[in-house]
Amino acid sequence: QPVYLKDYQPPAFRITHTELKFDLAPSNTRVTALLHLERHPDSQPGLPLILDGEKLSLQRIAIDGQELQEGEYRLDAETLTIEDAPDRLRLETEVEIDPAANTALEGLYLSNGMFCTQCEAQGFRRITYYLDRPDVMATFSTTVIGDREQLPVLLSNGNPVERGELPNGKHFATWEDPHPKPSYLFAVVAGSLEKVEDHFTTMSGREVLLQIWVEPENLDKTEHAMRSLKAAMVWDEQTYGREYDLDLFMIVAVNDFNMGAMENKGLNIFNSAAVLTHPQTATDAAYQRVEGVVGHEYFHNWSGNRVTCRDWFQLSLKEGFTVFRDQSFSADMNSAPVKRIEDVSYLRTAQFAEDAGPTAHPVRPDHYIEISNFYTLTIYEKGSEIVRMLRNLLGWDTFRQGSDLYFARFDGQAVTIEDFVGCMAEVSGLDLTQFMLWYSQAGTPEIDAHGEYDYAKAEYHLTLRQRTPATPGQPNKQPLHIPVRIGLVGTKSGEDLALTLNGSQGKQSLSEGGVLHLREAEQTFVLSDVAEAPVPSLLRGFSAPVKLRFPYGREDLSFLLQHDVDGFNRWDAGQRLAMLALDDLIAAHRNGVEKVMDVRLTEAFRGLLTAPEEDQAVLAEMLTLPSEAYIAEQQPVVDVDAIHAARVFVKQSLAVALRDEFLAIYQANQSDAVYAPSAEQIAQRSLKNVALSYLMSIEDERGVELAQQQFEAGHNMTDVRAALTLLVHSSRSDIAEPALRAFGEKWAHDPLVMDQWFSIQVTRPQPDALDRVKYLMAHPAFSLKNPNRVRALIGAFVNQNRINFHRLDGEGYELLADVVIKLNKLNPEIAARIITPLTRWRRFDEQRQALMKAQLERIRAEDLSPNVFEIVEKALAE
Ligand code: ARG
Numbered sequence: 069q070p071v072y073l074k075d076y077q078p079p080a081f082r083i084t085h086t087e088l089k090f091d092l093a094p095s096n097t098r099v100t101a102l103l104h105l106e107r108h109p110d111s112q113p114g115l116p117l118i119l120d121g122e123k124l125s126l127q128r129i130a131i132d133g134q135e136l137q138e139g140e141y142r143l144d145a146e147t148l149t150i151e152d153a154p155d156r157l158r159l160e161t162e163v164e165i166d167p168a169a170n171t172a173l174e175g176l177y178l179s180n181g182m183f184c185t186q187c188e189a190q191g192f193r194r195i196t197y198y199l200d201r202p203d204v205m206a207t208f209s210t211t212v213i214g215d216r217e218q219l220p221v222l223l224s225n226g227n228p229v230e231r232g233e234l235p236n237g238k239h240f241a242t243w244e245d246p247h248p249k250p251s252y253l254f255a256v257v258a259g260s261l262e263k264v265e266d267h268f269t270t271m272s273g274r275e276v277l278l279q280i281w282v283e284p285e286n287l288d289k290t291e292h293a294m295r296s297l298k299a300a301m302v303w304d305e306q307t308y309g310r311e312y313d314l315d316l317f318m319i320v321a322v323n324d325f326n327m328g329a330m331e332n333k334g335l336n337i338f339n340s341a342a343v344l345t346h347p348q349t350a351t352d353a354a355y356q357r358v359e360g361v362v363g364h365e366y367f368h369n370w371s372g373n374r375v376t377c378r379d380w381f382q383l384s385l386k387e388g389f390t391v392f393r394d395q396s397f398s399a400d401m402n403s404a405p406v407k408r409i410e411d412v413s414y415l416r417t418a419q420f421a422e423d424a425g426p427t428a429h430p431v432r433p434d435h436y437i438e439i440s441n442f443y444t445l446t447i448y449e450k451g452s453e454i455v456r457m458l459r460n461l462l463g464w465d466t467f468r469q470g471s472d473l474y475f476a477r478f479d480g481q482a483v484t485i486e487d488f489v490g491c492m493a494e495v496s497g498l499d500l501t502q503f504m505l506w507y508s509q510a511g512t513p514e515i516d517a518h519g520e521y522d523y524a525k526a527e528y529h530l531t532l533r534q535r536t537p538a539t540p541g542q543p544n545k546q547p548l549h550i551p552v553r554i555g556l557v558g559t560k561s562g563e564d565l566a567l568t569l570n571g572s573q574g575k576q577s578l579s580e581g582g583v584l585h586l587r588e589a590e591q592t593f594v595l596s597d598v599a600e601a602p603v604p605s606l607l608r609g610f611s612a613p614v615k616l617r618f619p620y621g622r623e624d625l626s627f628l629l630q631h632d633v634d635g636f637n638r639w640d641a642g643q644r645l646a647m648l649a650l651d652d653l654i655a656a657h658r659n660g661v662e663k664v665m666d667v668r669l670t671e672a673f674r675g676l677l678t679a680p681e682e683d684q685a686v687l688a689e690m691l692t693l694p695s696e697a698y699i700a701e702q703q704p705v706v707d708v709d710a711i712h713a714a715r716v717f718v719k720q721s722l723a724v725a726l727r728d729e730f731l732a733i734y735q736a737n738q739s740d741a742v743y744a745p746s747a748e749q750i751a752q753r754s755l756k757n758v759a760l761s762y763l764m765s766i767e768d769e770r771g772v773e774l775a776q777q778q779f780e781a782g783h784n785m786t787d788v789r790a791a792l793t794l795l796v797h798s799s800r801s802d803i804a805e806p807a808l809r810a811f812g813e814k815w816a817h818d819p820l821v822m823d824q825w826f827s828i829q830v831t832r833p834q835p836d837a838l839d840r841v842k843y844l845m846a847h848p849a850f851s852l853k854n855p856n857r858v859r860a861l862i863g864a865f866v867n868q869n870r871i872n873f874h875r876l877d878g879e880g881y882e883l884l885a886d887v888v889i890k891l892n893k894l895n896p897e898i899a900a901r902i903i904t905p906l907t908r909w910r911r912f913d914e915q916r917q918a919l920m921k922a923q924l925e926r927i928r929a930e931d932l933s934p935n936v937f938e939i940v941e942k943a944l945a946e
């Protein structure tokens with residue numbers, strides 16, 4: 069029973085103020101709600117009052133102090149209906165709920181004895197009867213009652229106003245949130261927690277108390293999150309003019325959490341994996357993730373909370389914009405080109421795959437069955453790319469004006485994507501009507517580019533042809549408005565040539581920074597005064613989320629690799645060069661022909677390893693070959709084994725040919741400095757560990773020795789994990805097993821480190837990986853009830869161990885289906901996510917298709933949650 073965007077109706081009632089009381093107990097928590105309701109001025113008179121509520125046991129209901137009798141209201145599994153509600157009323161309900169039985173982690177649940185909530189998108193209806201939709205915004209006053217010993221800390225949104233003792237060993241705390249908010253931003257936390265505190269003074273002089281609440285053993289893991297929070301607060305003031313608006317800002321770390329974190333007003337709740345760090349337990353990547361997620365949730369205070377979404381179809385309004393903001397923040401804190409490379413790599417593998425599969429959907433979907441299934445890469449990452457395109461089309465200053473207008477005009481409101489884009493159109497004078505298609509059209513656009521240099525006229529003719537492949541339910545696509553940032557690099561000078569657009573196409577078509585506005589299905593741009601033959605550098609900085617093809621020769625790519633001033637495109641030239649070599653090797657593998665290494669690739673790498681490079685972090689990226697997932701995306705039918713073999717062959721060939729160079733890089737980047745997650749140190753470590761991975765790929769004595777030394781020296785988790793991974797992924801159990809055992813024993817007490825231990829083992833290329841998954845599922849540190857464990861063990865295996873997951877005996881598929889069937893009952897949201905690789909069955913050979921499809925059918929035969937049902941139906945649809 070899908071919900072449709074076109075059916076949107078404003079609510080019949082609004083809630084001006086919400087008073088809640090929680091009497092916490094693990095299996096029978098009492099929630100009392102007093103809702104100040106009134107008819108919405110725009111609604112039709114006489115509509116019934118229909119509240120959402122699920123898994124609630126109603127104990128009492130009263131209107132304006134009068135108890136309702138049976139017959140005066142109606143209950144079903146999802147709603148509470150009152151037919152003749154007055155125009156203005158105070159509705160009081162009392163319900164009982166069972167947090168201890170809540171394994172879905174939606175609503176109020178228990179995690180390690182701690183009570184916590186997750187209300188987005190529709191978890192609040194599992195707490196109390198309510199108008200659980202984002203366009204109903206109320207001020208909240210919340211009293212939390214709990215056992216004084218077990219639950220010394222009682223938190224909710226806003227400011228603490230009162231606390232005190234109660235009989236029977238209980239105590240209470242009352243919180244008031246003055247900012248009207250939708251129910252999805254509500255939060256309660258209660259437990260035996262400890263805090264670290266800091267302070268921030270906002271640009272207008274408001275003193276804000278900052279707190280991070282954790283379990284006592286994690287108190288030494290909060291420093292980086294706190295530093296990131298303060299950096300994010302400064303950044304949002306300086307970059308977007310946004311200031312914090314309460315006297316208190318809290319972050320809480322919880323162990324059981326479905327996603328990364330949640331932006332509840334004044335009380336952000338985080339997956340412990342997205343907030344806790346320590347040099348000995350967290351890698352550089354984890355530090356950067358924490359910085360990004362802390363920023364993301366903080367930035368939501370404006371893009372999401374102050375201005376929120378009218379309905380869940382508008383989800384990308386807050387998520388796309390906020391991801392764009394957190395990406396920019398991280399870029400400013402670290403190496404900007406590397407951040408872009410990472411984000412684009414992720415988009416081009418995972419999001420492009422989503423866009424090409426059965427669950428493809430527009431950034432603003434027009435219908436859904438289960439909204440939890442739409443917290444996707446398309447909504448988040450492609451949504452962010454759309455906002456970035458607006459920035460590219462408008463230029464930063466105008467974009468910022470549009471952002472200011474948006475926040476000023478819609479503060480305190482629940483709005484739509486049109487409202488956001490409308491502000492951008494208004495400040496820029498651009499017609500963004502065609503641009504809006506980015507929100508309604510699914511699929512990844514493909515651009516075929518073709519260039520010709522006219523020596524006599526000193527002109528360069530660039531023809532761009534765009535097309536978006538059909539996606540489920542959208543057979544025909546329209547041309548999009550695409551910003552294509554370009555440069556022409558002179559083959560003589562090696563420098564960027566000035567860009568002048570010729571003729572009638574006008575100023576509209578080329579804006580600041582070399583951005584061409586592609587609007588037609590096919591368009592030729594004539595660039596004049598091009599004094600020397602150029603190599604075009606196209607889609608600089610990945611200016612639009614498209615696949616761009618251009619018939620680059622290997623010489624062109626080597627040239628761009630050396631001369632392009634755009635760091636992203638320089639990296640991309642290297643990736644394209646590697647792809648040409650990989651394609652040949654994949655074909656050779658398939659045809660049973662001897663594999664021959666492309667010497668031009670070897671020489672390009674030699675150049676990278678020996679020429680001085682300013683940005684060491686970019687260099688590390690350039691030395692990293694395209695992932696198996698990315699290579700797979702480029703193939704019409706994915707050949708798992710050929711991809712793996714070709715990639716290993718290239719890696720080993722490079723290692724043999726450039727062994728001394730890799731060794732020199734390794735040694736040059738050794739350091740005894742005290743660990744810091746600084747851009748410089750991170751760059752050094754990644755470069756060093758890339759070099760080590762080449763040395764270890766041929767498993768020669770020196771490589772093994774260095775990996776073992778690095779593992780044993782144990783300077784920090786980045787180095788230890790890199791070394792351990794190489795040892796465990798090697799073909800030698802005599803070096804893998806002792807290291808694995810030592811690590812497992814050392815860290816048995818730390819679940820986040822054990823997650824890494826799980827992932828490392830189940831991603832090894834050796835054929836025993838699947839048996840290890842099965843064995844580890846019975847390990848005491850594993851639990852299907854914890855999403856982090858599931859991702860670390862099952863998720864890592866099915867997504868990052870392609871040759872073993874896609875075993876021809878189908879055991880990988882069967883294992884995943886078994887897990888999905890169990891999770892379907894325990895945690896439907898996670899079940900519907902972990903199933904993803906099976907849904908991509910059409911991309912593989914017939915034999916694998918049949919095996920995967922059989923497992924999907926086995927799942928379909930179960931009694932399915934709406935979450936898994938929606939995904940499986942799409943996956944099996946004709
Ligand atoms: N708004 C949160 C974030 O992006 C994600 C919440 C997702 N919740 C869910 N049940 N899927 O920061």
Ligand code: ZN
Pocket residue numbers: 364368386387390
């Ligand atoms: Zn978000």
